[in-house]
Amino acid sequence: MVERSDVICPSINLPIQSGSDRILKMMNRGYTLDQYRRAVEDIRSRLPEAGLTTDLIVGHPGETDSDYAESLRALEEFRFDLVHTAAYSPREGTAAARREDQIPRDVKMARLREVNALQSRIAGEINASLVGSVFPLLLDDFAPKGEGLLQGRTPSDKVTLVEAPPRMLGRTVEVEITKGENWCLYGKILEEGD
Structure with a gap:
């Protein structure tokens, strides 16, 4: 629909939430990173001019350094125009809030700063490539x-x-x-x- 419209702007938010299949499963997201990758490839093949944004949560209970590194790799791979980032915070009544493997606040904040710095660099590179457009x-x-x-x-x-x-x-x-x-x-x- 967007590709055939002259009144809908080609800007799409496709939440990734995590680059780790293990964390995506814990979050009950219903997709794997490979399925997400195929969706991004489909969007970019149909709408190469589209702005692609996402949502990413760091510090979900049980997130290991390896899981977190997979999220960083996903940001590098997909090169989003904008990433809405958040450090996990417990919501009463959820399974995640009841988990014992909560991530310490200082670790979540350090990860959030690193993700935001990475995305700032990526956005700057994307935006610099638009000079002359x-x-x-x-x-x-x-x-x-x-x-x-x-x-x-x-x-x-x-x-x-x-x-x-x-x-x-x-x-x-x-x-x-x-x-x-x-x-x-x-x-x-x-x-x-x-």
Whole structure:
């Protein structure tokens, strides 16, 4: 449906939760890493321009160093545009909360920092590769930092900042990407559009 639509933006969140089959089974996720890999390959073959994001939990009860390393390898392999990360926290009434092999908070926080640093590097590399690309951009807000900057999102949901007067809010413009940073793009307006 997305591949045939000109009104649905190609941005897909496909939660991975863990790169370890053992942890995925403990979480009752219902898929293996190989099945997940095939889904990613299918999406990328049908929608090569799609932004692909995911959710990842570190420190699930019973997560070993090896399980955690598998999650890091999965991030390197799949190279997501964005990863929503969280350290596991117990939820009352769940099987995981009753497990005795809870991961210490300091270990969970260290893993979370490492995952976020890895994803920051990957996102920066992806965004830098977009320099010179041209996208339609709906200017939807003032940039949180920087006077004279408005922000919008590309069709694949990448935050992009451009120099533009406030009167242009709500307009769609053609933008050439001039710089890619870890968490956003910068661009210049080529055509004001509607």
